[in-house]
Amino acid sequence: MSRARAYTNIALVKYWGKRDPQQMLPFNSSLSLTLDQFYTETSVTFVDDVADQFYLDGEVQPVSAKITHVIDLVRAQSGLQKAALIRSDNHVPNAAGLASSASAFAALALAASTAAGLKLSRRELSILARHGSGSASRSIYGGFVVWHAGQDDQSSFAEPAIANTEQVDFPIAILAVLVDQSQKKVSSSAGMAASVATSPFYPVWARTAEAAIPKMTAAIAAKAVDKIGALAETNAMQMHATTLSADPPFTYFEPETLQIWEKAREIRRKGLNCYVTLDAGPNPKLICQLQDVEKIIHEFQKEFPNLTFTSCRPGPGAYLVNE
Ligand code: DP6
Secondary structure: OEEEEEEEEEEEEOOOOEEEOOOOEEOOOEEEEEEEEEEEEEEEEEEOOOOOEEEEOOEEEOOOHHHHHHHHHHHHHHOOOOEEEEEEEEEOOOOOOOOOHHHHHHHHHHHHHHHOOOOOOHHHHHHHHHHHOHHHHOOOOOOEEEEOOOOOHHHOOEEEOOOOOOOOOOOEEEEEEEOOOOOOOOOHHHHHHHHHHHOOOHHHHHHHHHHHHHHHHHHHHOOOHHHHHHHHHHHHHHHHHHHHOOOOOOOOOOHHHHHHHHHHHHHHHOOOOEEEEOOOOOOOEEEEEHHHHHHHHHHHHHHOOOOEEEEEOEOOOOEEOOO
């Protein structure tokens, strides 16, 4: 039995669109920060049973096609013919409003490959995790991580954006803001497929996002949190422009999302760095300077007393947990 933990990540340059949905190859490279707050722990045991089994937070669940796909890849690589018993626990506080597929498939890739006796490199783990969920390729690593779009299965992998550092001393904080706990209306897979197929702006998005990677890497190297935030906010809104320009159009914004964005801009006018990013749901994440966290939460709570904030710092890459 092997047990692994992986943390979720927030994309600063987003992955939005699959060039090859079977191989999970994206149109553009993406860049994220692994967080220290929200994680999944998964144990995998290979057993003499007829079928794979999956428990989430102690309750038996159907084994999704994506889980089967990742386990099948592990069986193919190891030659093992057994069934997998998978137990997963999500440590994502209800107040977080963060998706967990990134942490889930990163933890599954590490636990399943180790349980099967494989000793995969970080790059191989990133490729394996990518087959479960694109963003999971990045959660194999801690700190700032770039997922190279690549040309084929072996060239589409993630690695640290800046070599040899998990950047835990970086003066950045991410505030996860909860505005809505309801289920996503359009999954990220379905949303990106609609943008790719119907938004006339899609090709411009993919080119612009790719061009943002070296700019973001330079801002990270300079530890320029204001630059990182400004680039991330622009990139997020460009991604969301491909949903508003799809046919039929759709959006992940809720009224509160726009109110929070407006408030962030007001806080910036007061001289604090506070930028917004948003994934395939209405809950924004604020990008700010570590030293400003209390002041920014205070500013928000003056106007929105019921909002919940979870303050996150850079987190570690996936690792094995000893029982
Ligand atoms: C908006 O990785 O959840 O969060 O590959 O279909 O599992 P699948 O999609 P997923 O998409 C993440 C989209 C995003 C941006 C990002 O994390 O880069």
